[in-house]
Amino acid sequence: MAFEDSDLTAVSPDAATAKILIAGGFGVGKTTLVGTISETEPLRTEELITEVSVGVDDLAGVERKTTTTVAMDFGRITLSPALVVYLFGAPGQDRFWFMWDDLSRGALGAVVLADTRRLDSCFPSVDFFEHRGIPFAVGVNCFDGYCDEDPEDIRAALDLPPEVPLVLCDARDRESVKRVLLALLEHVMRGLAAEASADRQPV
Structure with missing residues (x-):
């Protein structure tokens, strides 16, 4: 499957659209990922972290984080003149999980972004x-540009089925996010091909 940078003017008015959700724990890099890959200026709903968050949001491991997504991030990618993908970044704090059902409605699939320093924060998303x-894939965000964890150990810790992709990535790097x-x-x-094949089997 090709994934080329596109010319927005080449998009067909009849282009199909798809929705992908970007999920994961608080401070894992979801906003950064959407901003890195979106071909348009992403819509962000970030607010400053204030004293009100003390005792509510777990800032362990992300002490330098100064803002938080309170609704969603939104970006767009044109894969071809006939297909446009919309990215919806979900808020990571558990007090905003009630929004996930609405955000995931109609989604083609999802990316669960994981941080090996706080791997348990992505368990609820999985x-x-x-x-x-x-269907979902796991992107392991390598914050320092590398990951010293074995991908198979991460897969085992998350108890992922073998068919679920797990990819090391850097949410700041466009090619990596691609x-x-x-x-x-x-x-x-x-998955769609397997379902189609099963539907064709004689009863």
């Missing part, structure tokens, strides 16, 4: 998509 049957999204789209296509 559970959410597994229970709803929404690889995560491509892994998800290929995973979705394999």
